[in-house]
Amino acid sequence: MFVSSLNSYTNRVQILLAEDNQKLARLTKQSLVEDGFVVDIAKDGNEAIDKFDINEYDLVILDVLMPEQSGFDVAKKIRKVDTTIPILMLTALGEIDDKVKGFYAGADDYLVKPFSFEELTLRVKSLIRRGKRADPIVLQAGKLTLDTNKQMASYDGRQLTLTAKELGLLNYLLVNKGRVVSKTELIEHVWDMNYDGLSNVVETYVRYLRKKLRQCGASGDFIKTMRNLGYIIEDLHVS
Known part of the structure; x- marks a missing residue:
């Protein structure tokens, strides 16, 4: 469940990080954990789907180029069962067509590699803030x-x-x-x-x-x- 105060309760936010580059995954998780988030790592598309099916997450971070299933494929499958969870794509692809493909797959935002961990945290907090459950309107x-x-x-x-x-x-x-x-x-x-x-x-x-x-x-x-x-x-x- 999304929290009412990101500054005080980010440790309650559960993030699924799907990234096949083990070093980058480890460093990204470390940075997010230091900012108070709880992070699970999936090393490929299949593991990302398996973990998403089993656990409850507040946000998903997907690398585009992963073994087994691409980030695009994983995003599409997630969107079939959850239309509201924020999805952030990590990609080394900078072409417009790839950005469009990511949004069509269901991504809410994207970050082009190489990126700073500070920018990643800002994007994550922004997506969570927009996704917070509010009074019904x-x-x-x-x-x-x-x-x-x-x-x-x-x-x-x-x-x-x-x-x-x-x-x-x-x-x-x-x-x-x-x-x-x-x-x-x-x-x-x-x-x-x-x-x-x-x-x-x-x-x-x-x-x-x-x-x-x-x-x-x-x-x-x-x-x-x-x-x-x-x-x-x-x-x-x-x-």
């Missing part, structure tokens, strides 16, 4: 509701099965309902990235959301596209 637009505490959305009483990024996108659009949100703003707030031409990421996830909403009976323009401006969910009222 229910966002609504027409027949659509989103319980931000339970991370559950429904339309006209029918539950939507959404990925972590789909939930994040829907959350941000609902928080800003009645206002046009640009692709740049969505990338910066939902994907925590600077805009660098990855507008197809937003378009792809909006398409996913629209499809799932239509399956529950929503109209095709529930999330409206404002040409050259962005997207909007209007401040609808239940009829």
Whole structure:
């Protein structure tokens, strides 16, 4: 369970670190433990899945290039059973396509090797802070509701099965309902990235959301596209 004070209770935060480089894994664990976290190490993708199935974690750190199963594969499998746990990818790959692939797999953030342990700790604390369980807030637009505490959305009483990024996108659009949100703003707030031409990421996830909403009976323009401006969910009222 996420804690209410990171400074006082980080020792209660359980982290799964999947890294096949034994020296780097050992040093990374040592740094995180010194900052008060509890860390389990998995040496490959299979062991990461096994440990995740057995234990309860608050955050997962995945190296991309691992034996048995890649970090991308592990992230996808984790997302099938847990849509909310923060996932941080460690990668030596700096190409845009690899970053996009990681986010599509379900990662919430990434860190390119070589990295400083100070930066790693800051990223971890930021992800945990965003993932903390808060007082329940229910966002609504027409027949659509989103319980931000339970991370559950429904339309006209029918539950939507959404990925972590789909939930994040829907959350941000609902928080800003009645206002046009640009692709740049969505990338910066939902994907925590600077805009660098990855507008197809937003378009792809909006398409996913629209499809799932239509399956529950929503109209095709529930999330409206404002040409050259962005997207909007209007401040609808239940009829």
